[in-house]
Amino acid sequence: MKSFLKLSVLLLITSLLFYSCGEDSPTNPEEKEVPVLGSKSIGSEGGTISIDNFELQVPTGAFQNNSEIKISKSIEANLFSTNNVSDFFVIDGIPAEFDEPIKIKIKYSGILKDSSFIAIGENCFVSSLNNEAKSFRLLSARDSAGYLIAQIPPTVGNGLEKSNSNYSIEADDLSFNLGAIAGYASYKSRGNHFLINFPSSVLTQAYDLADYLETAYNQFQSIGFSYSRRTKWPVEVTVKVLENSVYGYSYNSTWGDNYGYMEFNVNKMGDAEELKVTAGHEFFHLVQSLYDPRNRFSKSKFQSPHLWLDEASSVWSEAFFSGSGSSYVSPIFASNAYEILNGAKTAGSDAQSYGYGSASLIKYLTKNYDNSSLVDVYEKIYNGESAFNALGDVLPISVDMSWHPYLRSLFSFELYKGDGFQPSSLMATAKLKSQNFTIKTAADSVKSFKSSLPDLSATIFSIKNEFEKLNNNAKLEFTCKDWNFQLFKVNGSESKFLASGRDTLVLSNFKKIADEGYQIAVVLYNNDFDSPYNNTKSYEMEIKVKAAKTIQFIYFAIAYTGNFTWTTPEETTYS
Numbered sequence: 001m002k003s004f005l006k007l008s009v010l011l012l013i014t015s016l017l018f019y020s021c022g023e024d025s026p027t028n029p030e031e032k033e034v035p036v037l038g039s040k041s042i043g044s045e046g047g048t049i050s051i052d053n054f055e056l057q058v059p060t061g062a063f064q065n066n067s068e069i070k071i072s073k074s075i076e077a078n079l080f081s082t083n084n085v086s087d088f089f090v091i092d093g094i095p096a097e098f099d100e101p102i103k104i105k106i107k108y109s110g111i112l113k114d115s116s117f118i119a120i121g122e123n124c125f126v127s128s129l130n131n132e133a134k135s136f137r138l139l140s141a142r143d144s145a146g147y148l149i150a151q152i153p154p155t156v157g158n159g160l161e162k163s164n165s166n167y168s169i170e171a172d173d174l175s176f177n178l179g180a181i182a183g184y185a186s187y188k189s190r191g192n193h194f195l196i197n198f199p200s201s202v203l204t205q206a207y208d209l210a211d212y213l214e215t216a217y218n219q220f221q222s223i224g225f226s227y228s229r230r231t232k233w234p235v236e237v238t239v240k241v242l243e244n245s246v247y248g249y250s251y252n253s254t255w256g257d258n259y260g261y262m263e264f265n266v267n268k269m270g271d272a273e274e275l276k277v278t279a280g281h282e283f284f285h286l287v288q289s290l291y292d293p294r295n296r297f298s299k300s301k302f303q304s305p306h307l308w309l310d311e312a313s314s315v316w317s318e319a320f321f322s323g324s325g326s327s328y329v330s331p332i333f334a335s336n337a338y339e340i341l342n343g344a345k346t347a348g349s350d351a352q353s354y355g356y357g358s359a360s361l362i363k364y365l366t367k368n369y370d371n372s373s374l375v376d377v378y379e380k381i382y383n384g385e386s387a388f389n390a391l392g393d394v395l396p397i398s399v400d401m402s403w404h405p406y407l408r409s410l411f412s413f414e415l416y417k418g419d420g421f422q423p424s425s426l427m428a429t430a431k432l433k434s435q436n437f438t439i440k441t442a443a444d445s446v447k448s449f450k451s452s453l454p455d456l457s458a459t460i461f462s463i464k465n466e467f468e469k470l471n472n473n474a475k476l477e478f479t480c481k482d483w484n485f486q487l488f489k490v491n492g493s494e495s496k497f498l499a500s501g502r503d504t505l506v507l508s509n510f511k512k513i514a515d516e517g518y519q520i521a522v523v524l525y526n527n528d529f530d531s532p533y534n535n536t537k538s539y540e541m542e543i544k545v546k547a548a549k550t551i552q553f554i555y556f557a558i559a560y561t562g563n564f565t566w567t568t569p570e571e572t573t574y575s
Contacts, residue, residue, distance in 0.1 A: 340410075474545055
């Protein structure tokens with residue numbers, strides 16, 4: 001997965017544990033020309049391709065039309081580390097739809113230990129990477145005279161033709177990596193929903209992983225998510241070497257919803273707490289895919305139009321599986337929390353980062369309208385709604401009307417507050433945007449900021465007093481014509497909402513607030529909400545320091561006779 005060099009990373013130093021959505025780019029080798037070891041045109045009559053140590057058999061009736069099948073050796077080495085017992089081969093040209101199982105024979109070397117499999121790898125889109133990666137399922141294999149033999153299941157009947165979406169794409173020919181492995185064991189979870197295939201060296205941890213996944217299964221079911229669109233269980237789970245920073249991934253398979261599967265890093269199996277969170281996060285992606293209306297090929301190969309919502313929901317769900325409960329703050333959210341300020345258009349251009357930051361929006365939704373409201377959103381997506389429209393249909397007030405109370409909750413730190421996401425980050429964000437106003441002398445009386453904001457976005461200004469002689473009655477006047485904004489008083493540990501308004505707001509007790517150790521944060525927001533969210537709106541925010549005028553009295557003595565009366569104005573300031 002791509003590294004997160006985002007705004008809030010610059011705000012703080014935090015040790016990010018990249019579970020589920022691992023932060024390294026996948027190791028995808030550069031495309032290189034490799035010699036074809038064997039090829040053949042195979043049609044409905046079937047056929048066989050045999051080369052040294054490898055054989056592929058296509059039965060009669062498997063293919064509807066002629067396909068040029070090519071066999072080459074994989075350039076990727078040690079895909080299963082010391083568990084490899086053969087070379088890995090690449091099959092190109094398999095049609096996206098075939099009706100009968102394809103038989104594979106691979107010659108192995110050495111002695112087979114524990115259980116043996118043929119690993120089949122396909123390039124699949126990974127939500128947690130926002131990219132394709134090669135992933136592996138294990139096919140049950142039998143030993144026959146020095147060969148492991150397995151069957152690739154047919155793809156026909158797994159829903160390529162079914163789609164409720166305009167985003168589905170016609171399937172291309174398929175390509176697979178295949179190789180023999182040994183020294184693995186298998187364990188089916190107690191609820192029979194997960195089949196864990198793992199190196200025998202991590203037996204105990206594999207049992208634990210099965211329990212974590214069953215917990216996730218029960219959790220999402222209890223919220224109201226349905227698994228009825230998947231009719232084949234258990235989910236296959238492969239434990240193998242992954243990138244160092246990655247805990248696990250989930251994948252949508254070319255074979256469809258019934259074949260969605262998961263991988264976990266064998267080198268992270270001992271990290272129980274992070275593995276629990278990863279299991280929940282990644283299994284939720286498989287659940288979400290059951291509500292994706294696209295066909296199986298599109299789901300396995302391309303980003304969904306609602307990827308941002310998938311990531312936001314999965315990050316939100318991590319709290320169910322952490323030891324911190326409701327106080328949990330995902331490090332992935334913390335490093336992307338302010339992405340939400342960049343506007344709804346970012347949901348398409350940088351869906352992953354925007355989604356991580358939008359976990360707070362999902363928490364706002366579920367906190368105020370129950371967890372089942374998220375199920376309602378996904379049901380509407382399955383029926384063809386866009387993510388934002390689905391949210392708008394479920395919220396009792398529209399998304400644009402919800403923007404104000406959501407931002408108030410977010411920046412009062414009522415939704416999340418913890419490591420990596422503290423009130424001080426508000427002021428740091430304003431400073432990084434060069435939208436800070438520090439009052440150091442009497443001359444610092446006004447400052448203006450000009451820019452623009454896209455649909456469904458916000459920006460932050462900060463005001464800090466460092467002028468000791470500031471008048472005790474000094475006020476702050478904020479003016480931004482035709483704009484809505486909110487005021488907060490902020491210190492290192494808290495952020496308190498003060499007021500909100502439109503066009504002009506006056507903060508009358510600024511000096512007192514500043515003397516108590518607070519700064520002022522201003523959240524200016526654009527809640528316009530017109531798909532495809534490409535509009536922008538210009539603003540000019542003017543911040544003035546206004547001190548009340550005083551009357552200087554001259555003391556003098558005067559002799560008089562008779563009666564003398566005077567009146568003291570109630571609002572007179574004496575100094």
